[in-house]
Amino acid sequence: MTAPPYDFGQQAPAQGTASSAGASQPTATNAAAGQSSQATGPGTGSLSVTTNPAGAAVELDGIPQGASPATIPGLAAGTHNLTIMKPGYTVLYTQVSIVAGQANEYSTTLLPSTEPTKKQSPGFELTIAGLAVAGILLLRRIR
Numbered sequence: 001m002t003a004p005p006y007d008f009g010q011q012a013p014a015q016g017t018a019s020s021a022g023a024s025q026p027t028a029t030n031a032a033a034g035q036s037s038q039a040t041g042p043g044t045g046s047l048s049v050t051t052n053p054a055g056a057a058v059e060l061d062g063i064p065q066g067a068s069p070a071t072i073p074g075l076a077a078g079t080h081n082l083t084i085m086k087p088g089y090t091v092l093y094t095q096v097s098i099v100a101g102q103a104n105e106y107s108t109t110l111l112p113s114t115e116p117t118k119k120q121s122p123g124f125e126l127t128i129a130g131l132a133v134a135g136i137l138l139l140r141r142i143r
Contacts, residue, residue, distance in 0.1 A: 046103050046104065047096060056110060060075070
C-alpha cells in the first residue's frame with residue numbers, strides 16, 4: 001500500500017468496529033441481505049464508512065471517496081485498503097473485507113494526533129516591534 005499524498009497526522013492502528021454477519025472476527029460489518037440494494041452488480045458489495053467525528057477524508061485503495069459518513073457502492077468482493085484522515089487526528093490505515101451482495105459497514109472513533117502543532121510565523125505585532133527597534137537604532141546612529 002502506498003502512503004497517501006498528504007498526511008494529517010500519525011498512522012493509527014486499525015480500531016474500527018467490524019464483524020461479518022455470522023462471523024466472529026472484527027473486519028467489517030455486513031448488513032442483512034435486505035439492505036444489500038447498495039451493492040451493484042454480481043460479485044460486488046458496498047461499504048459505508050462512519051467516523052466520530054464526522055467529516056474525515058475517506059480513501060479506498062488510494063482513491064478519494066469523499067468525507068465520512070460515506071457509502072461506496074459497486075466494490076469488488078475481497079480485501080480493500082481503507083485510509084481515513086482528518087486534520088488534528090491520527091491517520092488510520094486498515095483493510096476491510098467486502099462480501100458480494102451485501103452492504104458492508106465500517107465505523108471508528110478517530111484518535112487526536114499526538115504530533116506537536118507547527119509554529120506559526122511571527123505575527124504583525126512582532127514585525128512592527130522589530131521595525132520600531134531598527135528605527136530607534138538608526139536615529140541614534142544619525143545623531
